[in-house]
Amino acid sequence: MLRRTILLLFVLMFGTLAWPVGAQDGGEDERPDPLGGATEFAVANERTSVTFMLDWAPNTNHTGFYVAQALGYYDEANLDVEFIEPTDLLPEQALDAGLAEFGVGFQDFSTPAMAEGLDLVSVAAIIQYNTSGFSALAERHQLTRPRDLENLRYGGFGVPDLENAFLRTLIACDEGTWNEDNYIDVGFADVIELLERDQIDFSWIFYGWQGIDAELKGKELSTIMLMDYQDCVPNYYTPILLTTRELIEERPDVVAAFVQATARGFAVAIQDPERAAEILLEAVPELDADLVKASALYLSEQYQADAPRWGQQTEETWQNFTAFLVENGIIEAFDPSNSWTNEFLPGVVENE
Incomplete structure (x- = not known):
């Protein structure tokens, strides 16, 4: 489903x-x-x-x-x-x-x-x-604003209509354009591992679990938190x-x-x-x-x-x-x- x-x-x-x-x-x-x-x-x-x-x-x-x-x-x-x-x-x-x-x-x-x-x-x-956000490895990409995402490869979880709607709206709010060709369906793969292998540039995570887990393992993430952009994508x-x-x-x-x-x-x-x-x-x-x-x-x-x-x-x-x-x-x-x-x-x- x-x-x-x-x-x-x-x-x-x-x-x-x-x-x-x-x-x-x-x-x-x-x-x-x-x-x-x-x-x-x-x-x-x-x-x-x-x-x-x-x-x-x-x-x-x-x-x-x-x-x-x-x-x-x-x-x-x-x-x-x-x-x-x-x-x-x-x-x-x-x-x-x-x-x-x-x-x-x-x-x-x-x-x-x-x-x-x-x-x-x-x-x-x-x-x-909403404690989720779009994260990249800080050593590769410093995400300071939504438009920083527009030319990066996104590792998605197989619901492109919903995921692209979020990315399109968020990036457009920062006068950028999301290219849906950058969507890569990675299913249930470990996205942190995919980031480290440079197979994707960023993915969507819950900071309160996955983000903290990465930090505890010494992996620094750079994250655009959705709660910081409620004027673009409404809170839920x-x-x-x-x-x-x-x-x-x-x-x-x-x-x-x-x-x-x-x-x-x-x-x-x-x-x-x-x-x-x-x-x-x-x-x-x-x-x-x-x-x-x-x-x-x-x-x-x-x-x-x-x-x-x-x-x-x-x-x-x-x-x-x-x-x-x-x-x-x-x-x-x-x-x-x-x-x-x-x-x-x-x-x-x-x-x-």
């Missing part, structure tokens, strides 16, 4: 709280409370088993879920949560088919699925701003927490319980990334410990960023990015107004 091809590569390349989530190291945390000031949290009306599907192998995008499981937040919410990884069946398909109640998606892939009629609703933004939520409209209508108590328990897990990931990293490593010991710890520290500033609480989504982000997809022929006209909601997040924030 084309929508998921890009996702797979990205991830590969990338009651009262039982655990305190106060400021780290005894200092003052100036960010708004990631729980929106909540001190009590939703509980399912009856003991309920739910299935939660990851988008790929466990990584720091998922830390809050593992924290919520390990610290008993799901248990306190009257939920028994089974974590599964996708195989032939992807999260959007599993949710739409009723085989999972919750899953991890990405706005740039879930939106086309929603436009095609799949029963999907985003109930939280896991990370507020990547990743997001998905459920279905059917579950919202039939068991809103379960949706609220899962979302709020998850929010508690991400509150720990935001305010105590070292502890959160330890929990993820305890759950998935085969992960690279140095990478997990460094990535957890970086993402602790990105999960909530400047939002009034963790998980918050805005109409502007959904409308602007959907318009981008429509304008570039990725999807037909589509109104995303019913594709997302903040109603199950804990606490209360202004201007909601």
